Amino acid sequence: MELLQLKYFQTVAGLEHMTKAAEELQIAQPSLSKTISRLEEDLGVPLFDRKNRQLRLNEYGKLFLDRVNRIFLELNEGKREIAERSEQGQSQITLAVSIPRVLPELLSSFLKQYPDIKFQQVLRSTTSMKSQLEKAEIDFCISSVPIEGTDIVWEPLMTEEIYLIVPPEHRLSRREEIVLSEVKNDPFISMNTGFGFRNLTDAFCHEAGFIPNIAFEGDEPGVIGDLVRQGLGIAFIPEISWIHHTNPFPNKLRIIEPKCQRTIGLGWSKRRYLSDAAQQFRQYVTDYFSKRSF
Template structure:
């Protein structure tokens, strides 16, 4: 069994198509088909079945894929660790983040770190709360910024970095736009522009509204802070957004008002796979972040 066969198998399983897999691998289609056939002969089982123009994994093929993905990821990490051991300043950090932290926080800390480590590369992956935890657990990324920070989790661990305040945002002509502070209850009759259900900020806002004694009327839903901010500025409703998501100035700019009752915050942390040893360069970045936020 050769490494090339396993790599070709995983690629075909992901694409469900030999031609597309061959194109991404930059090899002939016949070479991919031949390696898959040899792998099936050596294992004595069929890994794929033809369904229309696509290939689908058999039940044993699905089992084999789950094992091979883990093995190939571990192999990739082993090669990376060896390269970093030879040149620890030229490694790669695979890091995930939610969209709301990609506007200001992530660029700030990456740029700061690279001032003293200019040859370190970053592979970035944006995701939702659940997808980031899943990617860390599967070993597809080394670290992930996440909010809210999971205090107790069986499969990930990490560091709480900071607590960030959420502000109410309202259209510029809103009756509360000029207020210094408000009670969240004062927005109970307004239509809310809310994050979609898979986003953790939605649950934070819903919980805050519940503490304030009302269920928000949801008029619009969105998946990015820029969209929500723009809809509010255009008069489509009100919302709550983290302070970092309101640093950028745009043509459509809502009014920002502090909420004091209840005060709404979110925790932001950095996670890794529990019990796992990070690659040296990722461990260095993790240590840098912990000190960066403790000093800020």
């Protein structure tokens, strides 16, 4: 059994289509089909169900694919570790976040101590971050909901309160606190579907006995605040969003029922090799949040 056979199988299994897999691998389809057949002969079982030229990964194939994915993941991590140990690799940390507001001060203070470390940062939904962790494609993620999975570690960093902001002329604008059910008929301006914060606030509304009427969706708290100022709706805003904010959000209301909070945490995969730089960042993040009150 050769690595090339396993790579071919991994590609066919991902596409479940022999012609498309051959095109992606840039080899002749008959040659690819023979390679897969030889692999199945070596294993003594079929890996695909075949019907009318259609391929479907069967139970044996799914089990074997999981092992093959692990093999290539370990090989890739081995290459990364060797590059790090031989000083060929750059000191770069790959970070996915669903809460971009925490990054400017965090990264700025970290880079003052470690100016040679570079970051590759992406904004992702919770589902995407979990997938990237499971595939060991990123070093860390910072998310507002716990991420669970095989070999995934998620460490809580802080818990913050979630508030409601309303337009200046809103009927509740002079209040300091509310029961969430009081706004069940109001239009909401919300984060996009799929983001952890959206799932969390939808759950708050469900606990209060209603489904929110989403008038607008977005992915930037500052833009959401501007839409609220224009009177287009109300919005949930986490406490961290207005820390050091130069343009404070309007008419902040504390929600006394239900209890609206979220916990922010740092996640990583035990499968991914963490460089010295990555380990320094992990420790720094833990210390950073433990010393600050938000």
